[in-house]
Amino acid sequence: MAEALQSGMPVRLSLRRRLVNRAVMAATGVAALLVLIPLFLILGFLGAKGIGSVNWAFLTHTPVPVGELGGGMANAIVGTFMILGIASLIGVPWGIAGGIYLSEYGRNRFGNAIRFTADVLNGVPSIVTGMAVYGLVVVTQGHFSAFAGGIALGIMMIPIIVRATEEMLLMVPQTIREAALGLGIPQWRTTLSVTLRTASSGVITGIMLAFARVAGETAPLLFTAFGNQFWNLKLNQPTAALSLQVYTYAISPYEDWHRMAWAGALVLIVMIMGTISVVRIIASRGMLKGAA
Amino acid sequence: MGVGIEVRGLRAWFGASEALHGISVEMRPNTVTAIIGPSGCGKSTFVRCLNRMHETIPGARVEGEVRIGSTDVYGNGTPAVEVRRRVGMVFQKPNPFPTMTIYDNVAAGLKLNGFRNRRELDETVERSLHMAALWDEVKDGLKKQSGASLSGGQQQRLCIARALAVQPEVLLMDEPASALDPISTAKIEDLIYQLKERFTVVIVTHNMQQAARVAEWTGFFLMGDLIEFDKTQKIFTTPGDKRTEDYITGRFG
Amino acid sequence: MSVSLACELNTQKRPELHLADPQPNVSKLEVVASTTPEPAPQMRRPHASTAPDKIFKYLTVTAALSVVAVVLLIVFELVWHSRLAISKFGFGFFAGSDWDPVSGEFGALPFIYGTLVSSLIALIIAVPLGIGVAIFINEMCPRRLRTLLSFTVELLAAIPSVIYGLWGIFVLVPFLRVHVDPLLKANLGWTGLFTGPIYGIGMLAAGVILSIMVVPFISSITREVMLTVPQNQREGVLALGATQWEMIRTGILRNARVGITGGIILGLGRALGETMAVTMVIGNRPEIAKSLFAPGYTMASMIANEFSEATSQLYLSAIVEIGLALFLLTLVVNGLARLLVWMTTRGSPSRVYG
Numbered sequence: 001m002a003e004a005l006q007s008g009m010p011v012r013l014s015l016r017r018r019l020v021n022r023a024v025m026a027a028t029g030v031a032a033l034l035v036l037i038p039l040f041l042i043l044g045f046l047g048a049k050g051i052g053s054v055n056w057a058f059l060t061h062t063p064v065p066v067g068e069l070g071g072g073m074a075n076a077i078v079g080t081f082m083i084l085g086i087a088s089l090i091g092v093p094w095g096i097a098g099g100i101y102l103s104e105y106g107r108n109r110f111g112n113a114i115r116f117t118a119d120v121l122n123g124v125p126s127i128v129t130g131m132a133v134y135g136l137v138v139v140t141q142g143h144f145s146a147f148a149g150g151i152a153l154g155i156m157m158i159p160i161i162v163r164a165t166e167e168m169l170l171m172v173p174q175t176i177r178e179a180a181l182g183l184g185i186p187q188w189r190t191t192l193s194v195t196l197r198t199a200s201s202g203v204i205t206g207i208m209l210a211f212a213r214v215a216g217e218t219a220p221l222l223f224t225a226f227g228n229q230f231w232n233l234k235l236n237q238p239t240a241a242l243s244l245q246v247y248t249y250a251i252s253p254y255e256d257w258h259r260m261a262w263a264g265a266l267v268l269i270v271m272i273m274g275t276i277s278v279v280r281i282i283a284s285r286g287m288l289k290g291a292a
Numbered sequence: 293m294g295v296g297i298e299v300r301g302l303r304a305w306f307g308a309s310e311a312l313h314g315i316s317v318e319m320r321p322n323t324v325t326a327i328i329g330p331s332g333c334g335k336s337t338f339v340r341c342l343n344r345m346h347e348t349i350p351g352a353r354v355e356g357e358v359r360i361g362s363t364d365v366y367g368n369g370t371p372a373v374e375v376r377r378r379v380g381m382v383f384q385k386p387n388p389f390p391t392m393t394i395y396d397n398v399a400a401g402l403k404l405n406g407f408r409n410r411r412e413l414d415e416t417v418e419r420s421l422h423m424a425a426l427w428d429e430v431k432d433g434l435k436k437q438s439g440a441s442l443s444g445g446q447q448q449r450l451c452i453a454r455a456l457a458v459q460p461e462v463l464l465m466d467e468p469a470s471a472l473d474p475i476s477t478a479k480i481e482d483l484i485y486q487l488k489e490r491f492t493v494v495i496v497t498h499n500m501q502q503a504a505r506v507a508e509w510t511g512f513f514l515m516g517d518l519i520e521f522d523k524t525q526k527i528f529t530t531p532g533d534k535r536t537e538d539y540i541t542g543r544f545g
Numbered sequence: 546m547s548v549s550l551a552c553e554l555n556t557q558k559r560p561e562l563h564l565a566d567p568q569p570n571v572s573k574l575e576v577v578a579s580t581t582p583e584p585a586p587q588m589r590r591p592h593a594s595t596a597p598d599k600i601f602k603y604l605t606v607t608a609a610l611s612v613v614a615v616v617l618l619i620v621f622e623l624v625w626h627s628r629l630a631i632s633k634f635g636f637g638f639f640a641g642s643d644w645d646p647v648s649g650e651f652g653a654l655p656f657i658y659g660t661l662v663s664s665l666i667a668l669i670i671a672v673p674l675g676i677g678v679a680i681f682i683n684e685m686c687p688r689r690l691r692t693l694l695s696f697t698v699e700l701l702a703a704i705p706s707v708i709y710g711l712w713g714i715f716v717l718v719p720f721l722r723v724h725v726d727p728l729l730k731a732n733l734g735w736t737g738l739f740t741g742p743i744y745g746i747g748m749l750a751a752g753v754i755l756s757i758m759v760v761p762f763i764s765s766i767t768r769e770v771m772l773t774v775p776q777n778q779r780e781g782v783l784a785l786g787a788t789q790w791e792m793i794r795t796g797i798l799r800n801a802r803v804g805i806t807g808g809i810i811l812g813l814g815r816a817l818g819e820t821m822a823v824t825m826v827i828g829n830r831p832e833i834a835k836s837l838f839a840p841g842y843t844m845a846s847m848i849a850n851e852f853s854e855a856t857s858q859l860y861l862s863a864i865v866e867i868g869l870a871l872f873l874l875t876l877v878v879n880g881l882a883r884l885l886v887w888m889t890t891r892g893s894p895s896r897v898y899g
Binding site: 343345348350373374375376377378380381383385387388389390391392400401404405451454455458 | 688775777778779780781782783784785786787788791795796799800802
């Protein structure tokens with residue numbers, strides 16, 4: 001019986017199986033290569049085309065009309081930081097509070113519903129968020145503003161920070177909470193001064209990732225911050241942002257403006273990559289790894 | 293039919309730490325050999341070296357010679373895949389494939405080996421489940437139930453059937469009953485006793501009574517060394533080494 | 546009160562991690578099922594004021610609830626501002642293929658078509674790439690390279706959409722126009738998908754740029770889900786004499802397929818709502834053409850282009866209705882994806898062996 005079966009079984013691994021194995025495993029390597037090529041091409045082109053136009057004037061001057069030499073994106077750089085500042089003021093405390101709820105109290109169905117809603121909010125197309133904020137803020141106030149832009153980006157930051165905070169707090173061992181409670185520290189103090197503090201590097205990582213994610217957003221700013229060719233430091237006025245400026249210049253028909261678009265994009269990517277690098281450093285040095 | 297196993301100077305590492313320090317032993321065809329020893333002594337590592345599963349752990353390394361029948365397990369040009377086909381293995385925790393039916397679980401190894409003939413597949417699956425003493429319990433849900441829907445003991449017998457279906461020459465069992473209740477354990481032990489007619493069986497166990505019940509040969513491992521290898525009866529009645537005696541009389545481990 | 550809170554906290558199930566654990570992913574999974582030990586005997590405690598604890602809890606509840614409020618507010622805004630179009634056109638809005646603001650005709654079909662087709666092209670390219678990369682990183686590449694490589698792939702997700710668009714206009718589109726499109730036309734023109742004048746800009750370019758953007762989402766979820774497959778499944782297959790690929794296919798991909806499907810759908814959700822890059826390369830013409838060389842228009846890119854230019858109330862509300870449709874579409878798609886991913890990463894592996 002056994003012999004009959006064995007004679008039908010290939011004793012050596014068939015050539016076909018070996019070839020299929022080799023071919024598929026090689027294909028995964030090719031896939032990796034194909035994915036990395038665009039990344040290096042994008043970063044390469046940004047560097048090559050952008051570096052020539054990034055100079056002191058670019059960082060300190062406002063845009064000039066087509067045909068004139070010089071000019072820069074100083075107003076857009078400042079505007080980006082204004083909008084991101086407002087966004088962080090909204091998104092960070094709100095997100096952390098929501099994350100604390102989910103991890104410390106929300107281990108139940110209600111918490112699951114919130115968790116799911118946060119994931120839904122994270123998946124809402126940014127352009128739709130922009131539209132809603134237009135209706136809520138811009139229409140109500142009667143004008144575009146850095147404030148409206150900040151709200152749109154802040155709303156996008158909330159779900160990311162909520163989930164990151166929750167995940168990091170959950171990694172804090174229960175024994176640490178118990179130790180603090182056992183010392184007679186009230187629950188709220190325990191959560192803030194012990195649990196959150198223990199997880200702080202992870203939470204900061206989550207915040208910075210959220211920051212990096214919204215820093216380059218353009219679509220939600222189209223109808224909120226709107227853009228501006230001039231200096232503006234007022235929160236209730238239309239405000240320029242790097243991403244908006246890159247978009248305007250990229251789709252224009254002028255050679256000069258294209259150069260400016262590459263330069264603006266380079267500044268933007270350096271900002272974002274810088275943030276992410278800091279995240280990596282925090283994540284690799286901090287106690288709680290795995291956030292990035 | 294089973295074949296003999298010959299091990300010469302087998303050394304194994306996890307990264308920098310050496311788990312086996314030169315093991316040499318010979319096991320005859322169609323016997324049941326029990327490997328006993330305190331936890332961490334290298335007994336699992338030893339059997340995992342016999343079918344080259346040890347090297348699937350990142351950083352793990354093996355040196356020495358293992359022959360199974362006429363196959364040089366670590367010889368140049370011997371594919372690990374072929375070795376594992378000829379040497380079946382049953383793991384400590386039952387690991388049926390949860391996405392497959394009972395039938396597909398048993399047939400999985402055959403299908404991987406390019407076996408497509410429906411009638412022969414059906415026959416082999418049925419025969420393997422009979423050998424594993426599981427047929428009567430599962431024949432109704434064969435192609436409907438998932439392998440994961442069975443009880444723990446049934447899952448382990450399913451895994452044995454899965455290993456038997458590819459007609460191995462050697463069957464390695466790494467504490468196959470440690471996660472099971474006493475009744476399931478008794479069934480598995482009965483099974484092992486019957487299986488030696490067709491296979492050479494090597495079973496790792498931390499349970500000395502189990503070793504005494506099922507095995508004719510026993511090897512005692514301690515801290516990566518094979519201290520003693522002899523007839524089971526001899527090991528348990530008149531061990532030749534003080535350390536073996538200490539272990540079986542319960543003085544450590 | 547504080548005592549009861551502490552008890553409630555103690556008896557909750559929660560995953561725990563050692564602080565210095567080098568592989569949080571793996572160990573997190575192993576301990577998910579374990580419950581915390583019995584509550585420690587209550588110690589004498591100076592009675593902590595209960596009022597601040599209550600206030601603190603309500604503050605966090607409020608923050609969490611307001612996430613729901615924000616979503617509801619977005620829905621309300623969209624419905625409110627599109628009520629004109631909804632009442633005037635009804636469901637016919639989604640069947641109409643004419644979009645002519647001047648004569649007041651609004652049909653959403655070209656935008657829905659463009660959104661779906663460009664996302665489909667993206668998935669066709671990105672799914673094999675994303676899964677391939679995930680397998681390569683998890684199973685093939687040397688351990689030392691693993692972190693670097695996964696970080697590099699995920700950097701793709703950090704590049705802003707507008708930069709993809711910029712690169713798309715000036716690098717990808719000319720490349721497609723000169724090198725790729727003519728080849729496709731010559732060899733696959735008979736399918737009807739690659740015919741007509743070659744602009745470079747168009748549906749195909751949008752699909753290609755989208756595919757690059759969604760690959761990191763698909764690959765990172767696939768990797769995560771693959772890691773949740775228990776080690777004993779791989780060993781089970783290997784011990785039967787499987788090759789490495791057979792092990793991955795039978796032991797890993799088969800067990801992880803639900804989660805991987807979730808990852809793919811999540812990628813789809815991203816592609817559907819992606820705005821700037823698509824707007825910059827798709828051509829922005831509300832037409833339904835079979836050829837992928839032809840310009841198209843997506844729901845998101847139409848909103849980006851026309852929202853601030855809408856001159857009449859009806860025009861504006863038609864645009865908002867498209868935004869509402871886009872919102873609902875991504876809601877369904879993302880909800881489904883999350884459900885599938887949760888099912889694998891939380892439920893099945895432990896259920897099988899529990």
